[in-house]
Amino acid sequence: MLEDRSCFVSRDYHRERSWACMSFRLDANGKRPAEDDQEDGRVRKFPKQSDTRGRVDTSLTLGGNSSASEADQAGCDYEADDGMQMTVAQGGGDQHSDGVNSETGAQGGDMVADQAGDQHCDGVNSDTSCLIPGIGRDNSISCLIRCSRSAYGMAASVNRSFRSLIRSGELYKLRRMNGIIEHWVYFSCNMLEWEAFDPNLRRWMRLPTMNSNECFVFSDNESLAVGTELLVFGKEYMAQVIYRYSLLTNSWSTGMQMNEPRCLFGSACQGEIAIVAGGCDLQGKILSSAELYNSETGEWKLLPSLNKARKMCSGVFMDGKFYVIGGIGGPETKLLTSGEEYNLETETWTEIPNMCLPRTGETRENALPTTSEAPPLIAVVNDQFYAADYAEMVVRKYDKDNRVWFTIGRLPERANSMNGWGLAFRACGDKLIVIGGPRASGPGFIEVNSRVSSEGPPEWHLLGRKQSGSFVYNCAVMGC
Template sequence: MLEGPSFLVARDLPSAYEQESKWIYNTYNVIELSKGKRRLEDAEEIGSTKSSKPLDPVEKEDSILSQPSDNQGTEGDHTGSGSGSLIGQVGKDLSISCLIRCSRADYGSIASLNRDFRSLIRSGELYRLRRHMGITEHWVYFSCSLLEWEAFDPIHRRWMHLPRMMSNDCFMCSDKESLAVGTELLVFGKEILSYVTYKYSILTNSWSPGVKTNTPRCLFGSASLGEIAIVAGGCDSQGNILSSAELYNSETGTWVILPSMNKARKLCSGVFMEGKFYVVGGVGVGSSGMLTSGEVYDLKTRTWHEIPDMFPALNGGSEDNNTPATSKAPPLLAVVKNELYAAYYARMEVLKYDKKRNLWDTIGKLPEQASSMNGWGLAFRSCGDQLIVIGGPRSYHRGFIEINSWDPDDGPPRWNLLGHKQSGSFVYNCAVMSC
C-alpha cells in the first residue's frame, strides 16, 4: 500500500492500446524538455489512459483547447520556468493536449515539475477538458475502517491511503452515506447537533467541510453523472421519511431542490441509467416491508414517474424474510452500459433487469469471498464497462479485502481478482470516481 499524495504511485507501460501508449510516450518526451527544476523520477513507467468512448479527432480537440482557460491570469501564468507556456518549446495549448492524455495517476508527478504544472493540475482544468473529450478513468474509493479511506486504481492495480478524516466521535459512529462526483468524494454523516458533509478533493489530496444539502438527511439514495449528483429520500433528524430530492453541481458547489418523488422512502438506492435518475426499493411511511416500486426522474422534463413492481425479485426469498426491512441494506445496484444489475446477497447471485418485461433474470454467482450481514459490508458497483464487488470473508479479527471485476460482455459472471490486501473485511462506504 502506498500512502500520501498520488504522485507517489508508480506506473507501468501496458503492452495493449499501442496507439494510446505512443501518445503517452511522446508526452513524456515533451515533458522532459521542460525539466528545468526537477526530474520526473519514474518517467519510464508512465501509465495508460482509458477512454470511455473514441476520441473525435482534431476538430473536437481544437474546439476545446480554443475555449478560454479558467486558469488564465492566475499564478501558473507568471511563475515557473515556462512562464505560462508549460512546455516552453511547444506552447501551452499543445502542452495541455499532451497532458489530458496522461493517466490521472501521473498528475502528481507532473505537478511536481514546477508551479506552472502544479497550478494547472490543481485548477481542475485538465479534468474539465478530459470530460469534454470523453476521456475517463474510474477509481474506487472505499472505507473499511471508521474515518479511514482507501483509493484503488484498477488500471495500474495500485492502492493509496487517503488522509484521515477529521471529525468528532459522534460523526465517526453515525450512519454515513457517500458519493463521488466530479473530482470530489462527499461523505455525509451526523455530528452532535446537525448533519454535516465532508469533501475530499483529488486536486488537493485533502478533506474540507462540504456544502450541506438544503434538507438535512441520511439513509438516502444517490448517484452521480459527470459533475452532477442527485440525492433523494432518506430521513431527517426526527426520523421522518422524506420524498424530497436535490441536485448537486460539483463545479459550482451548490445544491438545487428538485421536485419531490411520488413516495417517501429511506434505505433506497439510486442509479443513473440512460441519462435518467432512478430510485429503487427502500422503506416507506407506515410500512414494515421493503417497497417494491421504483421511480425515475427525467432531468429534461423535471418530472418523476413511478414504476410499480420494479424491485420484487430480492424480497421474496425465504432466506431473509424473517429479517426486518430496516435491518437490511439498501438494494445493491449497478449500471453498466445502461443495463441494470443487482447483487442478491441472500443467494450470492447476480441478477439483470429486463426493462421491457420489468423482471429480473439470474445470470450467475457473486465471488465466493463476498460475504455480508443482510447486505451490509458488501460493495457492488459499476466501474467503467465492468461490475466490481468489494468485500471479504466475515471475520471478527483483521482479515483481508478483495476487489473482483467482471465485464458483462464476456458472458456469464467470471470474476477477475483485481486486488487483494490485508484490511477489515466489512465495507462501510464505497464510491467510484469517474474523471
Template sequence: MLDGQSFLISRAVPGSCEQESKWIYMTQHLLESSSNKRPPSQESEEQEQGDRGKRKKSPECPDTPDITDTEHALDLSDRQGSDGDYDDANSFINPLGRDITISCLLRCSRSDYGVIASLNQSFRSLIRSGVLYKLRRQMGITEHWVYFSCNVLEWEAYDPYRGRWIAIPKMPPNECFMCSDKESLAVGTELLVFGKEVTSHIVLRYSMLTNSWSPGIVMNSPRCLFGSASLGEKAIIAGGTDAQGTILSSAELYNSETQTWETLPAMNRARKLCSGVFMDGKFYVIGGMASNTEVLTCGEEYDLNRRSWTVIPNMSAGLNGASGAPPLVAVVNNELYAADYAEKEVRKYDKENNAWITLGKLPERSVSMNGWGLAFRACGERLIVIGGPRGSMGGTIELNSWIPNEGPPEWNIIASKQSGSFVYNCAVMGC
C-alpha cells in the same frame, strides 16, 4: 461517469485521430524538457503505493476541444517572473506552447498527474485547477477509481488501470460523526461523505485535486439514508430521513463545479434506505422503506429534461427486506444489475418486461450481514464486488471484477489486501 465504454480508459472515439503512442512520446519529451529546465518543487498530491503496472494502449484518441477559454481557471498569482524561468503561466514548455502541452496532458493517465504537478508551479496550478478534468469530460475520457472505507474515518482507493492502491488522508476526527449513519457519493473530482453531529447533519468533502478533506456544502434539506448517483460533475440524491427521523420524498441536485445544491421536484413516494442509479440519461430511485416495516417494491424514474417523476411498479421486488441493506444495484453500459444478497446471485433488469433475470452467482468469498458490509458497484465497463472472508485473526478485503457479457458471471480477483472486510461505504469516481 457511469457510461464508460473502453476496457482501460473510456472514450468517445472519432473516426480518425493520432495514435496514443505519439502522445505518450510527446508527453515524455515535454516532461523531460521541463524537468531539465526547472527541478521539481513539491511532492505528488496523491501518495501512491504498490508496483507500477503497464498501461495498455488504446488504438485511437479523440480530437482535442477548444482550450483557449481555460485560462481563467488558473491562478494567475502562480505566474513566474522573478527568476526568469517562466514569465507567463500560459507557456508551460516554451518549445511546445500551452495548448499543445495541455493536449498532451489530457492523454496522460490521471495516476500521473500528481507527479506532473510536482514539476513546477505552472503545472501544479493547472492540475489543481481542475481544468484538465473538465476538458477530459468534454472529450469523453474517463478513468474510474474505487474509493471505499473498511475502517471508520479511514478511506483508501484502488486504480484498476494501473493496479495501484492509493493512500487517502484520514478524515478529521469527530466522535459523533464516527457513530452516525454515513452515506458516500463520488461526483466530479470530489468524494462527499454525509453524516451527523449531535443535532445536525454535516458533509465532509475530499478533493482529489488537493488530496485533502474539508467541510462540504450541506444540502438544502439535510438528510441521511438516501439514494444517490452521479453523472459527470453532477449528482442527484433523493429520499432519506431528516434529523427528526421523518422519511422524505424530496430530492436535490448537486453541481460539484459550483458546489451548489438545487431543490428538485419531490418524488411520488417518501422513502428511506433506497438506492439510486443513472441509466439512459435518467435518474432512478430503487426500493427502500416507506416506514420501519413497509418495504417498497416500486421504483421511480426522474426525467431531467421534463423535471418530473414516474412510478415504476415492482421495479425492486425482492431486492431488499425490512432488515436488509438498500438494494445493491449498478449500471454498466446502460444496463441495470443487482446483487441479491439473500440468494448470493447476480440479476439483470429486463427494461421491456420490467422483470429481473438471474445470471449467476456472486463471488464465493464475499460475505455480508443482510447485504451490509458488501459493496456492489459499476466501475467503467466492469462490475465490482468488494468484500471478503472474516476470521479470528482479522479480515481480507478482495476486489472482484466481471465485464458483463451474454454468459454467467466469471469473477476475477483484481486486488486483495489485509484489512477490515466489512465495507462501510463505497463510491466510484470517474474523471
C-alpha cells in the same frame, strides 16, 4: 493532485519507463541529459538536476519530498501488487505547509522544476504560456489529458503552469469534454479512514484521515463521488454534516449543507452533477424530497418531490435519467418494491412498479426486521441495470422492456456479507465490480473483483486484495 506530492519507486522499477508526453528521458545514471534545441537559432541546455531528484532507481521526488515517510504525511500511499511501491501525494500542500515554500510547493527549497521548466518556453518566464516546450500550449494540454491521472503528480512538479492547470480543475473538465475518464474506487473500512483503488494500475491509495468526533463515527453515513469530490454524509451531535474530500487539494473540508439535510437516502452521479432522493431527517421522518448537487458551483437545488417517501433506498443513472429504487416507506414503514424515474428535462417523477429486486430466499423467510437488510445492491453498466442478490449469491439483470429480473450468474465466491452489509456492488466505467471479502476470526481481506466480459455469465477477475480488520462501510466510484 497538486503540490507536496512524493513518488517512491523501488529499484526493480524499469529504468526505461518514461512519461510519454515529456520530451526527455533520464539516462542510466538517473540524470536528465542535456539536449540541444535549435529553435530560433539558439542552442539551449536543460539545467542540471540534483542527484536526489534524478535517480529513478532509488527515488523520484515530486514536489520536493524526498522520502516515503514524508509522502505518507502528505496523505496518499500507493502500493503496487507486483512489489513496486509508489507513494504519491495527489493533492494540495496547503494542509502540509509547515516548512514548505508556498511559491514552489517544495520542502526545504529543493524543488527546481519551476525555475527549470519556466526557462524552456522560448526564453520567457511565463506561467500562462509555458507547458511542454516546442509544441505549444494547446498541444501540451491535449497530450496531458490523455495521460493517466496517476501521472499528474509528476506533471505538477514540472513547472507552475502544469501545477496551476491541474489544481484549478480545468484539466478534469477538458478530460470530461473529450470523453477521457478514469474510474477509481473509494471505500472505507473505518469511518474516518478512506482508501482508493486504481483498477488500471492496481494500486491502493490512502487518503488523509478525516478529523471528526465519535458522534459522526457511530451515526448513519452515506457517501457519494461526484466530479472530483468525495462527499461523506453523517451527523455530529445534533446537526448533520457533510465532509468533502477534494482530489485537487487532497484534503477534507466541511461547511456545505443541503436544503433539507438527510441520511439513508438514494443517490447517484452523472459527470459533475449528483441527485439525492428520499432518506430521513434528524427526527427520523421519512422524506419524499430530492435535491441536485452541482460540484462545479458547490450548490444544492431542490427538485420536485418523489411520489412516495422512502428511506434506505438506492439510486442510479440510466439512459440519461435518475432512478431511485426500493427502500422503506408508507404508513406502516414496509419494504417498497417500486422505483421512480426522474426526467431531468421535464423535471417529473414517474413511479415504476416492481423495479426492486424480488425479495426471495432464506433471509426473507426468517422475517427479519426491514431495517436489518442493506439497501438494494444495484449498478448500471452501459445503460444495463444489474443487481446483486446477496441471499442467493447471484447477479441478476433487469429486462427494461418487460420489467422483470432474470439471473445471469454467480457473485464471486468470497464476496461475503451480513444481510448485504459490508458488500459493495458498483459500476466502474464499463465493468461491474464487487468489493468485499471473507471474514474470519483473525484478520480478514478486502478484495476487488471485476467482471471480465459483459456477455454471458459473469466471470470474475481478482484485481486487488488487501488485508483488513473490518468490512466495507461505504463505497463510491469517482470518474474523472
